[in-house]
Amino acid sequence: MALRRWLRVGIQAVLVFALLALIAGQVLGQPILLGFVETGSMEPSLEPGDGFVAVPSPLSGEVRDGDVVVFDAEELEGGGLTTHRVVAETDRGYVTQGDANPFTDQDGEEPHVQDGQIVATALQVDGDLVRIPHLGTAAVAVGDAFETVQQWLAATVGTGAVLGSSGLVYVLFGLSIAAYAVETVRERRDRPASRRDEQGVPIDPRWLCVGFAAIVVIAAAAAMAVPAGTESFDVVSSSFDSDRPLVIEAGTTEEVAYMVSNGGVVPVVSYVVPASDGVAVEDERVSVAGRDSVELEVTLTAPEETGYHPRYATEYRYLHVLPVPVIAALFSIHPWLPHLAILGLLGGGVYALGRVLIGQGEPRLRRRRAHRTRRSDRRRSR
Numbered sequence: 001m002a003l004r005r006w007l008r009v010g011i012q013a014v015l016v017f018a019l020l021a022l023i024a025g026q027v028l029g030q031p032i033l034l035g036f037v038e039t040g041s042m043e044p045s046l047e048p049g050d051g052f053v054a055v056p057s058p059l060s061g062e063v064r065d066g067d068v069v070v071f072d073a074e075e076l077e078g079g080g081l082t083t084h085r086v087v088a089e090t091d092r093g094y095v096t097q098g099d100a101n102p103f104t105d106q107d108g109e110e111p112h113v114q115d116g117q118i119v120a121t122a123l124q125v126d127g128d129l130v131r132i133p134h135l136g137t138a139a140v141a142v143g144d145a146f147e148t149v150q151q152w153l154a155a156t157v158g159t160g161a162v163l164g165s166s167g168l169v170y171v172l173f174g175l176s177i178a179a180y181a182v183e184t185v186r187e188r189r190d191r192p193a194s195r196r197d198e199q200g201v202p203i204d205p206r207w208l209c210v211g212f213a214a215i216v217v218i219a220a221a222a223a224m225a226v227p228a229g230t231e232s233f234d235v236v237s238s239s240f241d242s243d244r245p246l247v248i249e250a251g252t253t254e255e256v257a258y259m260v261s262n263g264g265v266v267p268v269v270s271y272v273v274p275a276s277d278g279v280a281v282e283d284e285r286v287s288v289a290g291r292d293s294v295e296l297e298v299t300l301t302a303p304e305e306t307g308y309h310p311r312y313a314t315e316y317r318y319l320h321v322l323p324v325p326v327i328a329a330l331f332s333i334h335p336w337l338p339h340l341a342i343l344g345l346l347g348g349g350v351y352a353l354g355r356v357l358i359g360q361g362e363p364r365l366r367r368r369r370a371h372r373t374r375r376s377d378r379r380r381s382r
Contacts, residue, residue, distance in 0.1 A: 035070055035120065036136025037083050041098030042068070046083070051135030053123035058336055060121035065089065068122035068129060071096070072230060074310060075109040083122065086113075094118075116230045116275025116312035209354030217347040220319060223264060224339060228317040230275055231258065235309050237302035248302035256300060258313065260286055261293040267320035269327050271335070272296055275312035278303065285328065287320065318342055 035054040037046045045068070046052060054070060063069060065086055073082040084105060088095035093112025097104040106112055123130045233256065236247045248254045258281075260270045267289050272281050278301040286294045300311050318327055318338045322345065330337035 034132070034135070035083065035122070036132075038136065039077075041100050042083060042085075043100040045085075045099050045129050046131060047133070049134050049137040051132035052083075053130045053132075054120035055123055056120050056336075057115075057118050058334065063089075063094065063115070063118060063121065066127070068124070069094075069096070069113075069118045070120040070122070071113050071117040072119065072232075073105070073113075073117075074111055074232065076105060081119070111308065111310050114276045114310070114312055116314055117232075119230075206355070209351045212354060213347045213351040216350045217343050220346050221339070221343055223266070224268075224317045224319060224342070227261070227263070228270070228315045230312050230314045233279070233298070233300055233311040233313070235278070235300050235302055235311050237304075237306045237309055239306055246300070248300060250302050250306055251304050253299050253301045255297050258296045258298045259293055260288055260296060260315065262288040262290060265290040269318045269320050269324060271316045271331060272298070272313055273316070275314040276310075277301075278309070279311045279313050281313060285324075287324065319346075321345060 033054060034051055036049065036051040038048060040048050052068075060067075063086055065088060068083060068085045070081055070083050073079055076082050082096075082105075084096040084098045086094050087097045087104060090112060093114050095104050095106050096110075096113050234246055237250045238247050239250060241249045245254060245256050258272060260272065262268050267287060269285065269287050271285050273284055274280060280299040280301075282297045282299070286296065288294050298313060303309055316331070316335045316338075319342055320327075321342055322338070326341070327338045330341055
């Protein structure tokens, strides 16, 4: 019976995690472990509404022919994330195509896809996509409800600051801290009653600590991921000099400004690194105080061949809760390591603080009561 209960709880936890991952992907503007398609361009591999396992590009390794990638398109469907298959690799970049489409994306108006545009690769086993039928349908419905809540909050508060993913991140972060404080006060004030449900089953305070730590970790991860990402520079290599900053004479360079803004109150450390050829950044690492911004100089080089040549730079952002030398050392190994260290520090710190504030008495209390009950039973049996 216990095994069946744990199995049911495990399945429910997996389903909740999958739904939260899909919603988080919509909020952050990129897939988080799971993604889904909304159109039929990848039929029959993926039907509209089907989900898939999205392996982030830093972990997926080198892109090969036949891989299904999620990339930030320039022109397809007005731009935005697109899930298509890589069918060829050229000197100009990757050639992509939907399985159901009769022609490649580059046969249309989409430029060749660069590594900096690819945010994830769909997991395949023996050449077949790991397909999760209809998983995206629920995410779309919940995401629409989520947007409605954002609009209601904006109208209630009287500001547009909570509209959009960046504003929502700080709303969630503030609500999680407020909820944590309220729950802590309630636990300390009314501990015996709050730890029991209607059947008198105690609530383990460790799970409360884990829940609040998870909320803070998710909010912090979003605060680092939402404002960062890959920036596109629409360079036009021309045969003449121009006053327009992105129209550059063939074979020459032009300096443009890149603004690193911090809309939160926690200082951040950002790295802006080239993600394609023809891009150089003067100072790749900057520290930005809360509610402040820093301007960087990005040097763009136009190729000898005239025409449209997009260039890309990627920003990695980290909450400044670790010393800069520590962040720099971890970043030199892998850009994801500072994220893991910061999230581990925040999650572990919130959990430890919760254990101190809420206490650990309930598990011992249950054992003492059970022991006394058995002793009283033996006395009555005599």
